């Protein structure tokens with residue numbers, strides 16, 4: 636398995652062992668072109684666009700998986716590769732996640748990856764969901780979610796896994812872990828991430844009802860840290876990142892690790908069991924029926 640990277644005008648082919656240390660450990664082929672000019676490095680796979688300004692150390696990672704940035708297996712693979720590459724890049728100190736799609740940060744996991752597929756496919760998909768959360772929640776560099784639209788379920792998890800969340804103050808947007816509304820269950824590590832952010836009681840209400848919060852309600856419960864006018868989301872995220880980067884990296888990193896490592900270790904200790912649980916759960920006829928009804932509902936809403 637090889638990945639082809641292009642730096643400036645040259646192409647580099649990487650074998651899987653290099654990918655383990657330098658980027659992809661997922662055994663999937665990826666093509667990530669790089670264009671350098673002055674202090675900026677831009678790379679764009681089909682679903683993730685990375686723009687790194689090495690003079691500030693800030694990378695902007697944009698989701699570009701229209702129409703709704705649903706997190707398919709391909710999306711998750713490209714996403715984790717981009718984060719791994721940035722983590723290894725010494726010129727990068729902080730990463731801002733945002734969406735290239737209007738009005739949607741991410742619609743969460745791609746439901747089609749959990750519907751009507753084989754157990755082997757479900758297992759592969761779930762491992763990629765675990766990978767992205769493990770990468771993000773334990774990420775060594777500073778991360779900010781610049782939430783410029785709807786952010787249900789997996790989209791909310793990605794935002795929760797960042798160190799700081801800035802959301803567009805648009806009363807139409809919603810964010811939350813709405814899994815129960817689909818007839819499915821947020822796994823324990825989604826729950827842990829929520830509890831660590833908003834506290835146990837709020838998480839109890841939030842997860843059981845599958846609550847989706849308006850930006851102002853999300854701010855009240857601490858699900859997001861700051862609201863700004865929609866057009867200022869990315870600018871504010873960049874200013875905020877600059878303030879965080881005034882803290883020495885090693886001190887911030889160790890503090891983050893002390894707080895988050897026990898939560899990460901819990902999944903690491905039970906990844907296989909968690910995957911089996913997911914496959915068994917999602918393969919049930921009743922769960923497939925719920926997901927099918929939900930997909931139909933999404934389509935009929937438009938008619």
Ligand SMILES: CCCCCCCCCCCCC/C=C/C(=O)SCCNC(=O)CCNC(=O)[C@H](O)C(C)(C)COP(=O)(O)OP(=O)(O)OC[C@H]1O[C@@H](n2cnc3c(N)ncnc32)[C@H](O)[C@@H]1OP(=O)(O)O
Pocket residue numbers: 702703705739741742743744745746747785787788789790813814817819820821822912913916917930933934937
């Ligand atoms: C013993 C028990 C142990 C328990 C063990 C636990 C096991 C674990 C269980 C499983 C856990 C899974 C965790 C799941 C996490 C998730 O993320 S699930 C996904 C949740 N997401 C949603 O509910 C969002 C649904 N989408 C929307 O609400 C809206 O689309 C939107 C985001 C608000 C955007 O609205 P709008 O702009 O109006 O666009 P639409 O017209 O609705 O959508 C456009 C097309 O996109 C399709 N689509 C939307 N979301 C998804 C999605 N998440 N996946 C796949 N496809 C999606 C939508 O159907 C439209 O399709 P077309 O009609 O074909 O155009």
